[in-house]
Amino acid sequence: MKFSFSNSVNGMKPSEIRELNKMASSPGIISLGGGMPSPETFPIRELTEIMEDIMKNNANLALQYGNTLGINPVREEIAIMLEKVEKIRTTMENIIVNSGSQQGLYELGAVLANPGDTIITEEPTYVGAVSAFSANGLRMEGIPVDTMGMKVELLEERIKALIGSGRKPKFIYVIPTFQNPTGYSMPVERRKILIEISLKYEIPIVEDNPYGQLRYYGQPVPCLRSMPGGEDIIYLGTFSKVMTPGLRLGYTVAPKEVMEKFNLIKQALDLATNSFSQYVAYEYVKRGIIYKQVELNKILYKKKRDAIIKSLKENMSDMAEYSEPEGGMFVWATVKKNIDTREMIPAAIKNGVAYVSGQAFTTNGTQKSSMRLNFTFGTVEQLDEGIKRLTKTLNEQA
Numbered sequence: 271m272k273f274s275f276s277n278s279v280n281g282m283k284p285s286e287i288r289e290l291n292k293m294a295s296s297p298g299i300i301s302l303g304g305g306m307p308s309p310e311t312f313p314i315r316e317l318t319e320i321m322e323d324i325m326k327n328n329a330n331l332a333l334q335y336g337n338t339l340g341i342n343p344v345r346e347e348i349a350i351m352l353e354k355v356e357k358i359r360t361t362m363e364n365i366i367v368n369s370g371s372q373q374g375l376y377e378l379g380a381v382l383a384n385p386g387d388t389i390i391t392e393e394p395t396y397v398g399a400v401s402a403f404s405a406n407g408l409r410m411e412g413i414p415v416d417t418m419g420m421k422v423e424l425l426e427e428r429i430k431a432l433i434g435s436g437r438k439p440k441f442i443y444v445i446p447t448f449q450n451p452t453g454y455s456m457p458v459e460r461r462k463i464l465i466e467i468s469l470k471y472e473i474p475i476v477e478d479n480p481y482g483q484l485r486y487y488g489q490p491v492p493c494l495r496s497m498p499g500g501e502d503i504i505y506l507g508t509f510s511k512v513m514t515p516g517l518r519l520g521y522t523v524a525p526k527e528v529m530e531k532f533n534l535i536k537q538a539l540d541l542a543t544n545s546f547s548q549y550v551a552y553e554y555v556k557r558g559i560i561y562k563q564v565e566l567n568k569i570l571y572k573k574k575r576d577a578i579i580k581s582l583k584e585n586m587s588d589m590a591e592y593s594e595p596e597g598g599m600f601v602w603a604t605v606k607k608n609i610d611t612r613e614m615i616p617a618a619i620k621n622g623v624a625y626v627s628g629q630a631f632t633t634n635g636t637q638k639s640s641m642r643l644n645f646t647f648g649t650v651e652q653l654d655e656g657i658k659r660l661t662k663t664l665n666e667q668a
């Protein structure tokens with residue numbers, strides 16, 4: 271049989287991260303590549319207890335299909351949690367529970383835009399968002415990021431130019447806190463300007479915030495959704511970095527009319543998110559375990575963040591500039607020599623270290639001399655050794 275494939279799937283490329291994970295899982299390779307939490311943070315004892323309780327007391331519901339928007343008690347608990355940790359005021363009716371926030375990204379692309387429409391992203395931006403939006407046939411216009419996140423002073427001009435050419439953007443996708451891949455955060459002044467621009471041009475903001483709770487240094491900055499004027503912002507959150515990614519649970523907060531459309535698209539995707547995972551999350555939040563776990567994660571990740579920065583200072587400071595993030599999971603390094611970091615990957619793997627090249631986070635081939643380094647997965651010793659192997663690889667490129 272000769273199969274013919276759709277234009278949208280033919281236009282998609284395999285994610286560099288998935289490809290890299292295959293190589294990086296070979297023995298002896300230190301992976302600074304994927305965005306994985308440390309298995310040390312998985313609350314195995316607590317989750318075992320919760321799962322046993324669910325099977326004893328609530329199996330009939332936990333093993334059954336659930337509502338398309340999510341199980342009501344879970345949505346209620348998420349609303350309570352969001353008020354507590356992010357000062358977001360919302361209700362269950364405005365929350366959909368998804369199979370990871372990745373599914374939420376796909377739903378957004380399907381609900382808010384048509385194939386061929388333009389949206390605005392940061393440049394660089396989260397590689398999974400690029401695949402979710404590409405799968406919906408969207409055109410991405412990247413606004414460069416500096417150490418303070420999206421350069422909002424460039425945003426308005428770009429919007430005007432796009433409107434002038436009949437391509438008014440359908441939404442603005444941002445990761446304002448501990449951005450993936452750069453690790454940078456947007457200060458409150460820029461956040462205000464971003465909200466003003468969104469309201470002025472009536473272009474919705476989509477705020478993706480998987481890392482907001484993982485702050486190791488500095489003062490918290492309010493999330494966009496909690497700020498004045500931010501009530502209509504669509505907000506994505508996840509349990510992946512504060513519980514486990516394996517249970518695949520994320521959620522989207524959105525105005526009611528958007529929620530109705532999510533309901534329709536979600537029915538087509540999977541009818542409903544895994545009920546068992548949802549009941550696990552419900553107990554995890556209700557029993558307050560999440561808040562204690564986040565504190566433990568922060569202690570562990572702060573040590574790892576300090577270890578990678580120390581090693582970068584000792585080994586790579588004359589070769590690369592790098593972010594020193596106050597939280598999150600990533601350092602963004604840009605090499606001073608004119609090296610193409612994508613082309614360098616095989617040499618790095620040969621030396622026993624993996625990373626993701628800057629180009630994976632753009633749609634236009636920029637960021638060639640940058641790379642994203644994850645610091646949450648490896649041990650302190652592996653992080654130091656990984657940076658040494660990367661330095662050796664860079665030296666060999668001369």
Ligand SMILES: Cc1ncc(COP(=O)(O)O)c(C=O)c1O
Pocket residue numbers: 305369370371372373396398445450478480507508509510515519520
């Ligand atoms: C910015 C961002 N958004 C969304 C996701 C997807 O997370 P999940 O689908 O596990 O909730 C990630 C995962 O790394 C991410 O970094």
